[in-house]
Amino acid sequence: GGDVQRLAALRLKGKLTAKGTYQRTQIIELNDAAEQGFLVEVVCIDYHKNSPPPGQSFIVGVVDLRCQRILSARGDLTLWAYQSAIWMDRAGVPAEKLQTTFKVSSADIQAAKNLLLQAEQIGVASLQKVEVSATARTAAEGVFSANPTVRVDAYSRIQSLHPADRAKLDVILNLNLPSGGRLPTQEELLAGSTLEKLLPVGIELPVLEIPQSVDDIMVMVESIRRFSESAQADGTREDLRKRVVTALRLAPHLAGLKARLPVVRIVAAQGLANFRHPIAVEALLIAISDEDQRVRTAATVGLEKLTRQAFGENKEAWIQWWQTSHSTFQIEIDGK
Incomplete structure (x- = not known):
């Protein structure tokens, strides 16, 4: 009214x-x-x-x-x-x-x-x-x-x-x-x-659902890819196109997290740490539970680099922080 x-x-x-x-x-x-x-x-x-x-x-x-x-x-x-x-x-x-x-x-x-x-x-x-x-x-x-x-x-x-x-x-x-x-x-x-x-007391807002697997994140990337195709056809503004391209460039690193060899997963985690993007953060949140200690360490180092936070391998602390902070996470987009 x-x-x-x-x-x-x-x-x-x-x-x-x-x-x-x-x-x-x-x-x-x-x-x-x-x-x-x-x-x-x-x-x-x-x-x-x-x-x-x-x-x-x-x-x-x-x-x-x-x-x-x-x-x-x-x-x-x-x-x-x-x-x-x-x-x-x-x-x-x-x-x-x-x-x-x-x-x-x-x-x-x-x-x-x-x-x-x-x-x-x-x-x-x-x-x-x-x-x-x-x-x-x-x-x-x-x-x-x-x-x-x-x-x-x-x-x-x-x-x-x-x-x-x-x-x-x-x-x-x-x-x-x-x-x-x-x-x-x-x-x-x-x-x-x-x-x-x-800000009334007692209102319970929905909380962020963290992806449980790399496959869940790949579904998200595929959705972005489809959006990218339609955006290019519609002449979507350049800055949005760059955001989409940046997200798509994460795909090879995400695939690496699913590799059988730990050394490949380590390299993938290290690569994700070079992309200041929410998808990279959520992928590393998954990698922090990897069965191999070296992968977990790489994921922890990557999270600390991307977020400037320090929760070690405490996944619960990382998740709680991300649920409250993800919307203000500053994305760095690829200029190409």
């Missing part, structure tokens, strides 16, 4: 299973009419509106460019860093309010400010593609500021431009100034939720 916060998708965490868990995935495949569920991490957009109650239904809407620039700037921050950035940008909510009301840490506030700076730079750079005068381009830069006062000033300056320039900038204004050329009202600066409402 109109009194409930709109949501912006931050990241897809996984596909829900019948066991109440979820399997990690980077893509949503809807191949038939069967009902499917996916776990998606979201942030709230409207600071002054109520948090969504249990059972709230939502309609998938259009892309909000301001949110997209902020949420896609980088993928390894905490949920509260992204949430703070969205609220600071949308209504100009002071950092002090977020720290007082929602107990946001100083580190997350600083990360949010950095996100806003990155998003502003991306927005300003996009103006180079707009064929307007240098004066008009300079006037429009303020549209991308996280400061509502600067945005209102930019809106006013654009209104006084030559009609030809103003017409070309109208689309940018419509897409990037949800509130038009006005400052947030006092009502919009009052939190519509509390920390307890946003």
Whole structure:
């Protein structure tokens, strides 16, 4: 409803299973009419509106460019860093309010400010593609500021431009100034939720289901391969193509983990440690239970290299850490 916060998708965490868990995935495949569920991490957009109650239904809407620039700037921050950035940008909510009301840490506030700076730079750079005068381009830069006062000033300056320039900038204004050329009202600066409402006690979220075998991971890679073929046909953006290629290059190392000879499995584990990718981590989580001590050692060293954590051969500790940290694991993609 109109009194409930709109949501912006931050990241897809996984596909829900019948066991109440979820399997990690980077893509949503809807191949038939069967009902499917996916776990998606979201942030709230409207600071002054109520948090969504249990059972709230939502309609998938259009892309909000301001949110997209902020949420896609980088993928390894905490949920509260992204949430703070969205609220600071949308209504100009002071950092002090977020720290007082929602107990946001100083580190997350600083990360949010950095996100806003990155998003502003991306927005300003996009103006180079707009064929307007240098004066008009300079006037429009303020549209991308996280400061509502600067945005209102930019809106006013654009209104006084030559009609030809103003017409070309109208689309940018419509897409990037949800509130038009006005400052947030006092009502919009009052939190519509509390920390307890946003994160109610007692809600049990699904936990990540760790693959139990290399074969399970190979099924995942095959799914990525199929997606790669359709993505190339559809002209999917280059960065996503590179992510897919990186995942596919793990296949030979995964096959090596199934080899009969321990020396081959050792080399495979060592090779996986060179790919900062979730599939590599989960494959090494399997290898850490190998019957050969040398393979287990190689898997442990690989996990420590990829994650910068140190749990030795304590598989349970590795799994618990991965279940809570996998969504913020920073992937390094192959540039080729």
